[in-house]
Amino acid sequence: MTVPFAHFGHWWTSILYLAPVAVVVIWLALQSWRERRRDRTRGE
Amino acid sequence: MRRRVLAAGAAIAGGALALPAAASAHGLVGKQDLPIPRWLFAWGAAMVLVLSFVALATLWPRPRMQSLRERVVWRVPRVLDVLCGAVGVAVFAVVVYAGLAGSQSAQENLAPTFVYVVFWVGIPFASVVFGDVFRAFNPWRAIARAAAWIAGRVARGAMPEPLEYPRRLGRWPAAAGILGFAWLELVYVNRDDPSLLAVLGIAYAAVQLVGMSLYGIDPWLRNADPFGVWFGTIARIAPLRWRDGALALRRPLEGLPSLDPRPGTTALVCVAIGTTAFDGFSQGSVWNDLAPKLQQRFIDVGLSAQGALELAFTIGLIGGVLLVTAIYRLGIAGMRTVGEGRDARELTRLFAHTLVPIAVAYVVAHYFSLVAYQGQALAYLVSDPLGDGSDLFGTASSTIDYGWIGATGIWYVQVGALVAGHVAALVLAHDRALATYRDPRAATRSQYWMLTVMVGFTSLGLWLLSASAQ
Numbered sequence: 447m448t449v450p451f452a453h454f455g456h457w458w459t460s461i462l463y464l465a466p467v468a469v470v471v472i473w474l475a476l477q478s479w480r481e482r483r484r485d486r487t488r489g490e
Numbered sequence: 491m492r493r494r495v496l497a498a499g500a501a502i503a504g505g506a507l508a509l510p511a512a513a514s515a516h517g518l519v520g521k522q523d524l525p526i527p528r529w530l531f532a533w534g535a536a537m538v539l540v541l542s543f544v545a546l547a548t549l550w551p552r553p554r555m556q557s558l559r560e561r562v563v564w565r566v567p568r569v570l571d572v573l574c575g576a577v578g579v580a581v582f583a584v585v586v587y588a589g590l591a592g593s594q595s596a597q598e599n600l601a602p603t604f605v606y607v608v609f610w611v612g613i614p615f616a617s618v619v620f621g622d623v624f625r626a627f628n629p630w631r632a633i634a635r636a637a638a639w640i641a642g643r644v645a646r647g648a649m650p651e652p653l654e655y656p657r658r659l660g661r662w663p664a665a666a667g668i669l670g671f672a673w674l675e676l677v678y679v680n681r682d683d684p685s686l687l688a689v690l691g692i693a694y695a696a697v698q699l700v701g702m703s704l705y706g707i708d709p710w711l712r713n714a715d716p717f718g719v720w721f722g723t724i725a726r727i728a729p730l731r732w733r734d735g736a737l738a739l740r741r742p743l744e745g746l747p748s749l750d751p752r753p754g755t756t757a758l759v760c761v762a763i764g765t766t767a768f769d770g771f772s773q774g775s776v777w778n779d780l781a782p783k784l785q786q787r788f789i790d791v792g793l794s795a796q797g798a799l800e801l802a803f804t805i806g807l808i809g810g811v812l813l814v815t816a817i818y819r820l821g822i823a824g825m826r827t828v829g830e831g832r833d834a835r836e837l838t839r840l841f842a843h844t845l846v847p848i849a850v851a852y853v854v855a856h857y858f859s860l861v862a863y864q865g866q867a868l869a870y871l872v873s874d875p876l877g878d879g880s881d882l883f884g885t886a887s888s889t890i891d892y893g894w895i896g897a898t899g900i901w902y903v904q905v906g907a908l909v910a911g912h913v914a915a916l917v918l919a920h921d922r923a924l925a926t927y928r929d930p931r932a933a934t935r936s937q938y939w940m941l942t943v944m945v946g947f948t949s950l951g952l953w954l955l956s957a958s959a960q
Binding site for chain 2: 452459460462463464465466467469471473474477478481
């Protein structure tokens with residue numbers, strides 16, 4: 447388990463390329479949840 | 491269902507991106523001098539896509555691209571078609587002759603540079619701007635048309651009808667052919683052998699001619715000629731359309747929504763993106779660490795060193811195509827959750843055309859430096875195509891100028907191409923969603939998934955490019 451962390455300096459920037467995807471997924475999931483909740487409220 | 495889709499997405503994106511950076515871009519020269527870290531470009535690109543998405547959702551309420559509007563600006567003389575075909579046949583003959591009779595050094599012979607730079611990369615670049623130029627110069631089409639014309643004269647109209655092209659086969663032969671060419675370019679050890687390229691060129695021509703004689707020229711070219719189908723698909727981006735003896739003007743991208751989503755279309759585009767992505771990945775440190783280990787495994791089970799290396803690269807190549815297909819399928823699976831009873835297969839085909847600008851963006855980003863530098867080699871290779879010391883046009887002593895664009899300039903072109911390609915894909919997907927879903931809000935919601943796919947492809951593309959200067 448220590449090997450990946452020992453080389454952390456070599457690959458940590460790769461995570462930064464993944465971050466925009468994660469941010470967009472979280473934002474869209476939140477947006478989708480809010481819209482569904484609003485639709486349910488209207489339905490009632 | 492939604493949780494499963496999200497979990498699968500996280501796994502695929504993580505698998506794709508949580509690896510150390512891989513190198514890409516052919517023939518990059520010099521060191522980049524960028525004002526911000528490269529990963530910040532991925533953030534900037536993602537912001538551009540999100541802003542584009544919001545702008546589309548608010549300012550583009552109705553489908554505008556689903557019907558093709560074009561204006562004929564020029565009646566093309568019939569003789570021009572014949573002339574272009576003759577030029578195509580002559581160039582094909584010169585390349586094949588150079589490959590067979592010339593020096594067998596890849597640097598000295600015209601054939602490898604022509605096949606891998608001018609043909610494979612240059613034609614897509616030209617197609618994006620000028621339309622389907624390959625169709626005009628396609629040597630196999632020209633030979634088949636000439637043969638059909640002569641046979642028609644000899645038989646006086648008593649020619650048998652061609653067989654009906656199997657609909658189920660669709661564009662699968664084209665997808666398989668492009669995958670085969672990518673295998674030759676990226677996997678096969680002797681890919682630069684001029685005589686091999688010449689023999690393969692002749693074999694390819696023979697297959698095309700037999701196919702056209704069995705199924706008819708146009709049905710075969712529309713479905714089963716891998717290069718004709720692929721270059722023709724890319725050409726739908728262009729504002730020019732050459733068909734039926736006329737040159738027509740249309741808005742850029744407007745030719746793509748009318749792409750017939752017959753079987754194999756999605757596979758063709760996924761193959762194009764996946765093989766280009768693998769080309770970048772295979773030049774990076776991850777693959778360079780992994781490939782020898784895989785090779786050793788295969789040597790241990792009895793393969794030769796070359797066979798083992800090729801098998802390792804074959805696995806990587808297919809893995810790249812499967813990864814891209816999985817990302818797209820994930821977006822489609824997400825869209826299905828929006829409702830209106832849309833079938834995954836139907837959605838996959840309906841949105842397949844949106845992947846074409848992404849494929850072109852990957853090609854431009856990945857091969858721009860190859861064209862920028864190695865493309866100049868054509869100046870001396872046309873003067874000395876056989877590499878025997880001749881100087882037909884007085885340019886045999888010209889050299890490659892590596893100074894006309896630096897590594898920083900190339901990086902900006904690559905980033906610009908990736909962002910532009912993905913914004914174009916978003917526009918196409920948004921327009922198709924508006925035409926597909928009855929409720930405009932459902933259409934916008936369905937595009938949440940496509941936005942995620944686009945951001946994922948952009949980040950993957952920039953990540954693949956990022957290590958080229960490391």
